[in-house]
Amino acid sequence: MRIVVALGGNALLMRGERADAAVQLHHVEAAARALAPLAADHELVICHGNGPQIGLLALESEADPALTRPYPLDTLGAETQGMIGYWLAQSLRNAGVRKPVLAVVTQTVVDAGDPAFSAPTKFIGPVYDRDRANQLAEQNGWTMAADGPHWRRVVPSPEPLRLVEQDSIEQLVSDGTVVVCAGGGGAPIVDTGKLVGVEAVVDKDLTSAALAIALRADRLLLLTDVPAVMTDFGLPDAEPLHHLDLEELEHLTFPAGSMGPKIEACRRFVEATGSTAAIGALTDAEAILRGEAGTTVGVRITDAPLRMAPYERILRP
Ligand SMILES: Nc1ncnc2c1ncn2[C@@H]1O[C@H](COP(=O)(O)OP(=O)(O)O)[C@@H](O)[C@H]1O
Numbered sequence: 001m002r003i004v005v006a007l008g009g010n011a012l013l014m015r016g017e018r019a020d021a022a023v024q025l026h027h028v029e030a031a032a033r034a035l036a037p038l039a040a041d042h043e044l045v046i047c048h049g050n051g052p053q054i055g056l057l058a059l060e061s062e063a064d065p066a067l068t069r070p071y072p073l074d075t076l077g078a079e080t081q082g083m084i085g086y087w088l089a090q091s092l093r094n095a096g097v098r099k100p101v102l103a104v105v106t107q108t109v110v111d112a113g114d115p116a117f118s119a120p121t122k123f124i125g126p127v128y129d130r131d132r133a134n135q136l137a138e139q140n141g142w143t144m145a146a147d148g149p150h151w152r153r154v155v156p157s158p159e160p161l162r163l164v165e166q167d168s169i170e171q172l173v174s175d176g177t178v179v180v181c182a183g184g185g186g187a188p189i190v191d192t193g194k195l196v197g198v199e200a201v202v203d204k205d206l207t208s209a210a211l212a213i214a215l216r217a218d219r220l221l222l223l224t225d226v227p228a229v230m231t232d233f234g235l236p237d238a239e240p241l242h243h244l245d246l247e248e249l250e251h252l253t254f255p256a257g258s259m260g261p262k263i264e265a266c267r268r269f270v271e272a273t274g275s276t277a278a279i280g281a282l283t284d285a286e287a288i289l290r291g292e293a294g295t296t297v298g299v300r301i302t303d304a305p306l307r308m309a310p311y312e313r314i315l316r317p
């Protein structure tokens, strides 16, 4: 099978956790161990998030007195692709992947007229209390928005139209290379005859869906820090959803900055390919592929019951 996996930025650096390189590398190593079996048996393309990481780089850039202007988000996005791609490529090899592994910096074309440029929704960086968020908004001209009980910076997140390096990725994956690409949704650019970076962070789940469709992938796996899509999420009677078909999706709504884009990515992939997409925990990658964990969207893989036991703590906080 040809599989496109999207790894959540939050799974690589959990909310409230120290952003030290060693902490993140530790999470990347766990991700690599979970993905290594997939790499052995399938064609594998790995995309990753960068929300926490690009926010940190933006803070550093804002605070650097040596700079006339802070680095733009497209450039910081490319930096996160290099950093996380390096960690992933190294950790996949250390996890025993014997195929060639290549991390590539890629660009995602967006529309300069996308309404997202005037309505920021993408959470980046750490969480703050309301006072600190107000202070940063005033100091740096940032837009802040509520993320659960906290506040966080939000930036424009335009629609991914296509990846500039799509054909090269197809070539590499067809040749048996495990490709790490489209990190942070890809460095956002507009194409007006000349490629120019723009101030945005593209959603990596939507980019992964666009790439999975372009590569004619058999599966799209969106791996994050929750074991499944849940009804009444965060409430005591939350229940995991084993399976959703396209019709059911029409009647459900999910939060814009988190589960919403994942559901939309699944919908687009399933609609375009007639195959199966899935959402679940990173550590369950193999079980999700078999349809035994997580939430599948599209063609149902198995009727076996969802493995609930390990998730009790998360499902019923
Ligand atoms: N119905 C839901 N079921 C499960 N998780 C949900 C739901 N609604 C919102 N979420 C949130 O979505 C988050 C995953 O999205 P996101 O934070 O964007 O992840 P990532 O950075 O890993 O891609 C979960 O941590 C959870 O807080």
Ligand SMILES: NC(=O)OP(=O)(O)O
Pocket (backbone or CB within 6 Å): 007, 008, 009, 010, 048, 049, 050, 051, 052, 123, 183, 184, 185, 201, 202, 203, 204, 205
């Ligand atoms: N770019 C992006 O979608 O990152 P996260 O997964 O960290 O939100």
